[in-house]
Amino acid sequence: MRILIVEDEPDLLRSIAQALREEGYAVDTAPEGEDGFYKAESYDYDAIVLDVMLPKMDGWEILKRLRKIKKTPVLMLTARDQTRDRVRGLDTGADDYLVKPFDLDELFARLRAIIRRSANKTTNVIEIGEIKIDTALRNVSLKEKPVELTAREYALVEFLALHRGEVVTRTQLYEHLFDENESSLSNLLDVHVSNVRKKLGAEFIVTRRGHGYCIE
Amino acid sequence: MRIFNSIKWRLQIWYGLILVVVLAGFGITAIQLERGRLYGRIDDELHRRVQILANALHRPPPRGLDENGQSFDRPPPGQFPDDGPPSQNPRPPLEFHLPPEAAGMFDANPNFYCFTIHSRDGKEIARSTNPTNQPHFNVFALSNVFLKGVAYSSVNFRFIIETLPSGETIVVGCSIAPELNELKLTAWKLAGFGTIILFFGLAGGFWFVSRALRPVENISAAAVKISAGDLSQRINVAEAESELGQLAAVLNSTFARLESAFAQQKQFASDAAHELRTPVAVILTQTQTALNRERDAASYKETVEACQRAAQRMRKLIKALLELARLDAGQEKLKRLQFDFSKTVGECVELIRPIAEERRVKIVSELESLEISGDSERLAQVVTNLLTNAIQYNRDGGEVLVKLKIKNGFAALKVSDTGAGISAEDLPHVFKRFYRGDKSRTGAANAGLGLAISKAIVEAHGGTIEVASKEDVGTTFRVNLPL
Numbered sequence: 001m002r003i004l005i006v007e008d009e010p011d012l013l014r015s016i017a018q019a020l021r022e023e024g025y026a027v028d029t030a031p032e033g034e035d036g037f038y039k040a041e042s043y044d045y046d047a048i049v050l051d052v053m054l055p056k057m058d059g060w061e062i063l064k065r066l067r068k069i070k071k072t073p074v075l076m077l078t079a080r081d082q083t084r085d086r087v088r089g090l091d092t093g094a095d096d097y098l099v100k101p102f103d104l105d106e107l108f109a110r111l112r113a114i115i116r117r118s119a120n121k122t123t124n125v126i127e128i129g130e131i132k133i134d135t136a137l138r139n140v141s142l143k144e145k146p147v148e149l150t151a152r153e154y155a156l157v158e159f160l161a162l163h164r165g166e167v168v169t170r171t172q173l174y175e176h177l178f179d180e181n182e183s184s185l186s187n188l189l190d191v192h193v194s195n196v197r198k199k200l201g202a203e204f205i206v207t208r209r210g211h212g213y214c215i216e
Numbered sequence: 217m218r219i220f221n222s223i224k225w226r227l228q229i230w231y232g233l234i235l236v237v238v239l240a241g242f243g244i245t246a247i248q249l250e251r252g253r254l255y256g257r258i259d260d261e262l263h264r265r266v267q268i269l270a271n272a273l274h275r276p277p278p279r280g281l282d283e284n285g286q287s288f289d290r291p292p293p294g295q296f297p298d299d300g301p302p303s304q305n306p307r308p309p310l311e312f313h314l315p316p317e318a319a320g321m322f323d324a325n326p327n328f329y330c331f332t333i334h335s336r337d338g339k340e341i342a343r344s345t346n347p348t349n350q351p352h353f354n355v356f357a358l359s360n361v362f363l364k365g366v367a368y369s370s371v372n373f374r375f376i377i378e379t380l381p382s383g384e385t386i387v388v389g390c391s392i393a394p395e396l397n398e399l400k401l402t403a404w405k406l407a408g409f410g411t412i413i414l415f416f417g418l419a420g421g422f423w424f425v426s427r428a429l430r431p432v433e434n435i436s437a438a439a440v441k442i443s444a445g446d447l448s449q450r451i452n453v454a455e456a457e458s459e460l461g462q463l464a465a466v467l468n469s470t471f472a473r474l475e476s477a478f479a480q481q482k483q484f485a486s487d488a489a490h491e492l493r494t495p496v497a498v499i500l501t502q503t504q505t506a507l508n509r510e511r512d513a514a515s516y517k518e519t520v521e522a523c524q525r526a527a528q529r530m531r532k533l534i535k536a537l538l539e540l541a542r543l544d545a546g547q548e549k550l551k552r553l554q555f556d557f558s559k560t561v562g563e564c565v566e567l568i569r570p571i572a573e574e575r576r577v578k579i580v581s582e583l584e585s586l587e588i589s590g591d592s593e594r595l596a597q598v599v600t601n602l603l604t605n606a607i608q609y610n611r612d613g614g615e616v617l618v619k620l621k622i623k624n625g626f627a628a629l630k631v632s633d634t635g636a637g638i639s640a641e642d643l644p645h646v647f648k649r650f651y652r653g654d655k656s657r658t659g660a661a662n663a664g665l666g667l668a669i670s671k672a673i674v675e676a677h678g679g680t681i682e683v684a685s686k687e688d689v690g691t692t693f694r695v696n697l698p699l
Binding site for chain 1: 486489490491493494496497498499500501502504505508509519522525526
């Protein structure tokens with residue numbers, strides 16, 4: 001899962017990014033509006049955390065422009081908690097709304113929820129044969145037994161599971177699992193895939209030669 | 217009683233009473249006049265009959281009596297009562313003969329005119345026989361009690377007692393029941409008419425007073441809603457011309473000012489809360505992230521530093537907010553001391569010069585020595601704020617010009633920079649609280665309160681502060697303080 005955070009308060013930006021990375025997300029950051037909009041339209045993020053008050057281009061404007069081209073789930077972050085602000089945010093096309101100050105746990109839960117909704121899933125638990133993926137607890141079990149996965153491995157499994165039945169290209173996987181700061185070593189993905197196959201079974205992830213990967 | 221406290225009901229009762237008095241007076245007068253007219257007519261009739269009766273009495277020339285001692289011309293029994301036993305009076309007894317055409321004036325008349333005639337010594341000479349003939353007509357004493365020739369009324373009866381020069385007393389009376397009935401009818405008609413007028417008068421008055429007082433109801437309804445907290449209420453002014461309409465208009469403008477003052481206060485509070493939210497968010501996320509797992513010392517240090525920055529920012533903000541609140545409430549006691557303002561400005565310039573040099577901004581000052589009275593510390597704050605802005609928003613290698621001189625009896629301070637200037641869109645708002653041209657928090661220390669505080673301080677000194685700006689040329693702030 002790759003997430004973009006657009007926030008102009010550097011301390012806040014840094015701590016949210018760090019916390020999300022520790023949760024296993026790939027995180028990009030933008031300290032002001034124009035940069036934020038550029039990144040939001042360039043990459044297919046799984047979710048965007050967008051502050052309302054931003055220099056150069058404010059959150060409303062970014063959201064308005066983005067909604068013309070993309071359906072990326074957006075969580076608005078703002079210090080305004082008046083109803084009309086919430087209504088405006090949701091009407092402009094925000095998927096959720098969080099008022100500062102907030103608890104990180106709530107931010108995580110809301111992010112999971114908007115990502116899940118955008119993938120048309122209603123529960124946190126995805127079942128594929130004997131494999132169960134709990135996106136809230138971020139764990140995977142095989143035949144009711146928990147399986148130890150690294151954060152990156154879990155992210156790979158979750159992304160493929162959310163796009164079950166679709167062929168996911170390597171480029172897509174790179175975009176969603178690694179952030180802008182990581183050099184995409186081309187064999188890193190293969191390593192993760194093979195590790196997951198070792199832990200969850202060789203047939204769990206199907207390789208489509210020349211296309212990408214898929215969970216059926 | 218609630219009714220007596222209401223102007224509407226008091227007015228109603230007051231003119232209702234007046235209307236009743238006027239109508240009653242009018243009705244009673246009308247009845248009196250009518251009665252006078254009716255009685256006058258009856259009295260004329262009575263007088264006429266007295267005359268006829270008097271004429272019907274005549275004394276025959278003296279002559280002898282018959283063997284019975286009775287007169288020859290004895291009237292038929294019943295119609296002409298006996299003259300009584302033969303008197304010792306040498307005068308011959310009176311004879312009474314009512315001409316037949318006159319007889320019709322009594323019995324047959326619908327008013328039942330009746331009469332009695334008594335001789336001087338109280339003997340009845342004649343009386344009519346119709347049923348109206350009242351018992352008291354027999355009482356001769358009547359003639360002594362009542363004035364002669366004047367008409368009197370008894371219950372349904374009116375009569376005249378007249379004494380002829382020869383000593384005979386004639387009483388003529390009649391029933392006035394028909395007239396009284398007529399009078400009663402007229403009275404009822406008048407009463408009915410009066411009631412209708414009273415009704416319309418009250419109804420019309422009620423309508424009129426209600427209409428006139430409706431603005432008062434509107435006013436009180438609006439005031440009730442406003443005191444309950446709905447400040448957007450306004451009085452519906454239908455008649456702007458009337459006195460109450462004018463009052464309502466005045467109240468409306470008061471309410472509008474009240475509402476905008478409240479809205480400003482609310483906006484201020486919400487802005488203040490908003491400004492505090494971000495540093496709190498920083499502290500929360502920083503600490504929660506740090507506590508999520510074990511970290512190394514450097515990482516903890518970083519977290520603590522971030523928290524410190526957030527706390528510093530909050531402290532600054534709280535200080536500014538308190539200052540504004542005190543200035544607003546007029547609690548901030550301003551010292552009123554005579555001091556050399558040019559010295560104060562010079563000190564501010566020197567204090568800020570290092571920061572200016574850091575940004576490679578040159579400060580040029582032309583200060584005329586002058587004294588003003590006021591709070592030097594507060595005014596220094598204003599100067600520092602203006603200088604800080606001039607440096608912060610200046611271009612690299614720019615210039616700040618500080619000029620102080622006496623102009624039109626004011627100490628005129630001018631601070632101009634060579635920065636990017638303020639857009640015409642933002643210019644009218646720069647003194648507003650929390651207003652920031654770039655709509656962001658860059659420069660976290662600046663919450664957009666500095667100019668608002670400066671303005672409050674200058675105005676507390678009886679001075680003015682204004683701004684002029686040209687984009688890409690620079691901004692000039694002018695402060696005028698009374699000498």
